[in-house]
Amino acid sequence: MKGEILIIGLFLVSLPDTSLATDCPDGWMAYNASCYLFAHDNPYHWIGLTDDVIEGQWKWHDTDQVATFTNWWTGQPDGLRNANCVIIHAALQYKWTDQGCQESFKPLCEIASVY
Ligand SMILES: [Ca+2]
Numbered sequence: 001m002k003g004e005i006l007i008i009g010l011f012l013v014s015l016p017d018t019s020l021a022t023d024c025p026d027g028w029m030a031y032n033a034s035c036y037l038f039a040h041d042n043p044y045h046w047i048g049l050t051d052d053v054i055e056g057q058w059k060w061h062d063t064d065q066v067a068t069f070t071n072w073w074t075g076q077p078d079g080l081r082n083a084n085c086v087i088i089h090a091a092l093q094y095k096w097t098d099q100g101c102q103e104s105f106k107p108l109c110e111i112a113s114v115y
Contacts, residue, residue, distance in 0.1 A: 058086065
């Protein structure tokens, strides 16, 4: 009787968790349900978010929708009208900072992952 319980327990532990499995093209980074490409040598990447129309109202460039999620680095945003583009950098744990849009940051590419 004790051996049967052990076998059932091992079976349950060995089941793979496919709920977070992702399949991204080579060179792309999987995160949640998306794949991201950091395709350039520049460590700074623009994520497509800007407040260039109304200061403090951060909108996605492609949809013109107000961001419902934010991930600011401590003390950010702090650039006011001189910083209207949101940038991420590995050294800041990919948290957001506002920078001037006149800088030549490369875009971060995102596609849906395949489950
Ligand atoms: Ca701003």
